Structures are given as structure tokens and as C-alpha cells.
Amino acid sequence: MAQDPASQAPPAPATPARALLPLILPALLVGVGASLLFLGVSEAAEALQDVLWETLPDALGIGRYSSLWMISMLTATGIAVGLVVWKVPGHAGPDPATTGLEAPALPPAVLPGLLLAAALMLAGGPSLGPENPIIAANVGLAVWFGRRFAPRSPGEVWMALAEAATIGALFGTPVAAALVISEALAGRPIRGKLWDNVFAPLMAAAVGSMTMTLIAEPSFDLDLPAFTDPGWSDLLAALVIASVAAVLGMVAVYVFPYVHAAFQRLRHPMLMLPVGGLVLGLLGALGGHLTLFKGLEEIGELASDPDGWSAGEFAKMAVVKLAALVIAAACGFRGGRIFPAVFVGVALGLCAHALVPEVHPALAVSTGVLGILLAVTRQGWVSLFTAAVLVVSPAILSLLCIASLPAWLLVTGRPQMQLREDGTSVR
Template identity: 75%
Template sequence: MVQDSARQTPSSAPATPARALLPSILPALAVGVGAGLLLLGVSAAAEELQHVLWRDLPDALGVGRHSVLWTTAVLVATGLAVGLVVWKAPGHAGPDPATTGLDAPVLPPAVLPGLLLAAALTLAGGPSLGPENPVIAVNVGLAVWLGGRAVPRAPARSWAALAEAGTIGALFGTPVAAALVISEALTAQRAAGPRGGLLWDRLFAPLTAAAAGALTATLVARPSFDLDLPGFGRPGWGDLLAALVVASAGALLGLCAVRALPYVHGAFRRLRHPMLMLPAGGLVLAALAALGGPLTLFKGLDETAELARDPEGWSAGGFAVLAVVKLAALLVAASCGFRGGRIFPAVFVGTALGLCAHALVPGVHPAVGVSAGVLGVLLAVTRQGWVSLFTAAVLVASPSVVALLCFASLPAWLLVTGRPQMQLRADGTAVR
């Protein structure tokens, strides 16, 4: 037995010496801290503007904060403001957001201020998009630009990987999510063509950046994704069945938006000008907000916590309306040109779906319903398996739910794999 073990073929990927990894620590720390600070700065500025638009101004004018009139006025005005930035800013505030994902392109420095301004206006004004995509793009552009000047021999892709990792680490307040995203990307790269080196050697610098970004966010803002749902103990067979069904339903619901994206995007593109597309999108979002209420506005993180605080606060129909309206709002905001990401709105959709399942069948534990619903919707919307599983698990902070989610991810993944993604090519066709 010992001899057989000794004769086993060693790994073909040689380990990287420590002396080759040490020089990457300081650049990774710098990029991670910078990425975290930029994310926090944009989020804080957008939150202050949000308070002005949705609290101070309506109170001063004596109108309802979330009345149909004020909601319509703010969303259309946000569309006009973002449309003006997209129209006049250098580089038109980056590429069409419907064509981008978490893997950001390297944009010229002149494009970054417009993209950052458009993202901040979107976050403050109420469209259902999160900060991740534009902030990652800005951090990638800055890291490549500044890093290329500081260390000209370093490849641009290395700086981009550090910026992506640092931003994702800061976004979730933990480097684990970034490590999972990068591992998935590295696996795809190896499928296209092996590059040698152990996985942890290649993760060393990005994980350092992710840890720096996460620690920066934790020390400054102390983010928490735990929804504080009722405690979940030992799982049973009923919990497994519920997780399988709800995750699959979430995947199917998410695929509805994925299928609709090329058509909705094409309808807005017929308007041809950002000063028409974005205000029109704001008007549609206002109509959706009138249908679903103020909880269906904004990126959805605070609104998700509000839903989870009262799992019995709505009927099954009420939760279903919230899920469908929020998904429609995400679809419209991503199609008409608002700059933002899709993860946080998708989390709201999955949470509402999971609580709908609990309201329909009280035996479905809220923690199981929410985590499985988020898992299914995120798998369809992001097509990122590890991030979907990680996000669903941290929302309920219960180790016993992880095994259920691993099983639930299997049928949900079979439903989404090979299907179109919620991302378009330049010609408007869906990426597969």
C-alpha cells in the first residue's frame, strides 16, 4: 500500500516558490484597499443623494415620499440625468450595461468618471440595479492604468484580476466570494488552454486583494448579509424537497427575465438616443413601482432585509407580486441603459419567492425557502454557480442549510445550463 502510494504520479503543476509570490503582496493590498474605498465612497455618496431625493425634498415640498407622482418624477428625472451623462460624457459612460457582466472590460481612464457618475445616479434614483458591475469596471480601469505606470512589465490582466477580487471582497465583506469567482474563471481558462501553476499559487495575489478589500469594507462600514431569519435546526426530508422545488422555481423565474432581455432591450434601442431611452425606462419603472410599492425600488439590499424581518407580513400573492415586479424592474433597468449590476435585485426576487413558498406551505421553513429561492434566481441571472451558492448560504447564516443548497443547486443548474445568459452581444443577441 505504501509502495503504491509512493509510485503515484505527482501533480504536473509545479508549485511556485515563495520568493515569486512575495512581491505581489503589496500591490494586491494597495489595489484591494483602493477598490474597497471606492466602493464605499460611491455607495455613501449615492445613499446621501438618495436621502435628499426620497426624504428631504418630498418632505420640504409637502408631497408623499413614495407617492405615484413623486416616484414618477424622480425616476424620470434620474433617467434624464443618466441619459445626459451617457450622451455627453467621454466614452458614453462605458459600454451598454446589457452587454457586460462581472468580468469587466478594461476601459480608458477618460471613460471612468462618467461611468461612476451614472452608477451613483442610478443607485440614488431608484432603478433596480446594484453597484457591482460599474464599480468593478471603474476599479479595473484604474488598477490597469495606475498599475501599468507603476510596474510597466506586469500584465494588464493581473491588475484587472486584483481589482475584480478586491471589489467583490468589499462588496460581500469577505474574500471567500472573490476566491470562488476567480476559481471559476481560472477553471474556464484552463478549459480553453492550461497555463500551469497550482490553483492556490494563482489565487495568492487576488485573494490578498480580496481580503484587503473585505477588511476595508468591514472596518469602515461593517456590512452584514445575515437576514436574521428564524433559526433553522436539523434538516429533514421535507426541507430537502422544499429546497429542490423552490430553487428550481427560482431558476425558472429567473430564466423568464433572461429570455425577455433581448426583446425588451431591442424595444428600448428603437428609441435610439439615451435622452429618450433612459427617461422612458424611468417612466416604466415608476409604473412598476406603483404596482409593487416602494420595496421594489433601489438595488434591493435594505429592502430584502425589510422583507425578511416580517416573513408573515404579506400573503403568498403579495410576495409573488413583489418577486415578479422586482424582476421586471431589474429587466427594464438593465435594458434601457441604467448603469448597475444585477446581483442585489436578484437576491430580493429570490427572497420574495422563498417567502411566497413559506406563505403557501407553512411547513417550508423561511430560511430554506429564502436561501433556495435566492440560489435559483441567481443561477439563472448570473450563471455563477459558486457565487450563487455562497450568497444564498450567507443570507441565512446556518451551516446546516449548505448541504440542502448543494442538492438544490443540481436540478436548478440543469435548468439553466446551456440556456441564454442575462447578457447580450453587441448585436443584441443573447450570450450562451
């Protein structure tokens, strides 16, 4: 039955330009600052990584990625991060198993320890990315800055600017931030037009991504063969691979709280993190050096030679990397889950291509990444965006959208890879 036009709610009024103009300068400052902090931590971690994994083993006459060195280095990283969590003021922030992309505003005194723990983790080899601690640090700094220099501005504004700017810097494009913001706003009451609400965060994300691009020139394109002219067999492959990847991701999600509870029984960071590092070292020895670190450079190496490994080897790397992700996030290493999950999806996609060579590698990789990210992050837009940007093929977009539907049905309403304070899974 048609609704009486008179009874319909009036459209939300647009925000006048004079209300948006004062947000431009804060967005510019936060965008530049967030990207520079991310770059600084990344550069420091990469310099330390070169020392730990190249200079030091070469000087000692030990193979850079020998099993002995991987086990020793990961265990030592657990000891180093454990000391930071134990002794540094603020204890490097909250339990990382309880945090996601939406970070609380931590006190400034906590942030040095959090950034130090994140840098040590990135350099030492655990399978986590920089996104969660960097977002948390930028949010904390932005809120502190806002309270000090613009006390009348609500803290939520500074949090939104910092999150958007950091996501823009992480992915090298503001599109990812815009998608995340839109998805977050979908479940909240908002005032005015949607575009009015994303105006300032989108500017912060654009400035953050532009700063990153001008300094570091990041690229996520794996340079796989171009995918053109999709057919029915491609649609079937996309549906199957994305769904299998989602199921594999959900296995990790269901295991996660039990692994976290096992490490919590050790009670002390100087037990939890070194033991976790030892287990990660053993996993690295099993899966090979490509299963270490956050995985961004490693997926480039995988994609540079899609036929360089057998289906079994790709499958082993995917399983080992996913297990390493669960262990690293559960034992207390400070880091995010997106980048290592991307590695899992790439390895799984290349496994499908190795099993069925008729499946195009770009299609296999993008749908594998899509499925695993839907399970691990529960962020639909981020999953679609990341899967698409890895292959830069417009012809694949429609297949990704279709493949996301059954994969989403497999994960929605189920536990997430994030825990509450009591150790139960967020839904």
C-alpha cells in the same frame, strides 16, 4: 483500463515564494483603493438618495413614496443618467446589457462618467446594484496604475486584483472573490498550482473586505429563525423552490434581448433612459417602494416580518422586481444584476413560506435566492455563497448543494442575461 503512471502528465510545479512576494504590495494597494472607491460612491449615492426621497418630498409636502413621486423621480433619474451617457466623455462606458462581472479595462477618461451614472442610478431608485460599474471602474484604475508604475507587469494581473478586491468589498468577505476566481480559472489553462494563482487576488480580496468591514461593518445575515434538523420534507421544498426560482429567472433571461431591442429602437439615450425611468416608476407604483433601489436594505425589511405580507403580495413584489431588473438593465442604466435578483429570490422564498407555513422561512429564502441567481448570473459558486450567507445556518448547506443540481440543469447551456454587441444572448 488503468493508465500507465509513466505516461501521466507530471504535476504542475509550485511557484517559488520569491515570485509571489512582489505581488503582496500591489494586492494591498489595490485592495484598499478598490474598497475606498466603492465606499465613496456608495456614500455619495446614499446622501443623494436621502435628499431625493426624504428631504425634497418632505419640503414639497408630497408623500415620499407616493405613486406620483415614484414616477416623477424615476423619470427624472432617467433624464439625468441619459444626459451623462449622452454628453459626458466616454458615454459612461459600454452598453450595460453587454457587460458582466468580468469587466474590460476601460480608459481612465471613461470612468468619471461611469461612476457618476452609477451613483445617480443608485440614488434614483432603478433596480440595479453597484457591482458591475464599480468593478469596471476599479479594473480601469488598477490597469492604468499598473501601466504607469509597473509597466513590466501584465495587465491581467491588475485586472484580477481589482476584480477580486471589489468583490471582497461588495460582499464583505474574501470567500466570494476566491470562489469567483476559482470558477473563472477552471476554464483556463493555468501555470503552477491553483493556490499560487489565487494567492495575490485572494490577498486583494481580503484587504478589500477588511477595509469595508472596519469602516462600514456590512452584514448580509437576514436574522431569520435558525434552521436545524433538516428532514425529507425540507429536501423536497428546497428542490421545488430552487427549481421554480430558476424557471422564473429564465423567463426574464429569455425576455431580456427583446426588451433590449425595443429600447434600442429609440436610438438615443435621452429617449431610452427617460422612457425606461418612466416604466420603472410605473412598476414601482404597482409593486410598492420596496421594489425600488438595489434591494439590499429592502430584503432586510421583508425578512424582519416574514408573515407581514400575503403570498400574493410577495409574488407580486417578486414579479415586479424582476421586471424592473430587466427594464433597468435593458434601457441603459449602469448597474449590476446580483442584488436586485437577491430581492426577487427572497420575495419568492417568503411567498412559498406564506403558501405552505410548514416550509421554514430560512430554507425558503435561501433556495429562492439560489435558483434565481443561478439563472441570472450563471455563477454557481456566487449563487451558493450568497444563498448561504443570507441565513448563516450550517444545517442548510447540504440542502442548498442538492437543490442547486436540478436548478443548474434548468439553466445550463441556455442563454444568459448578457448580450453580445449584436444584441444576441451570450451562452
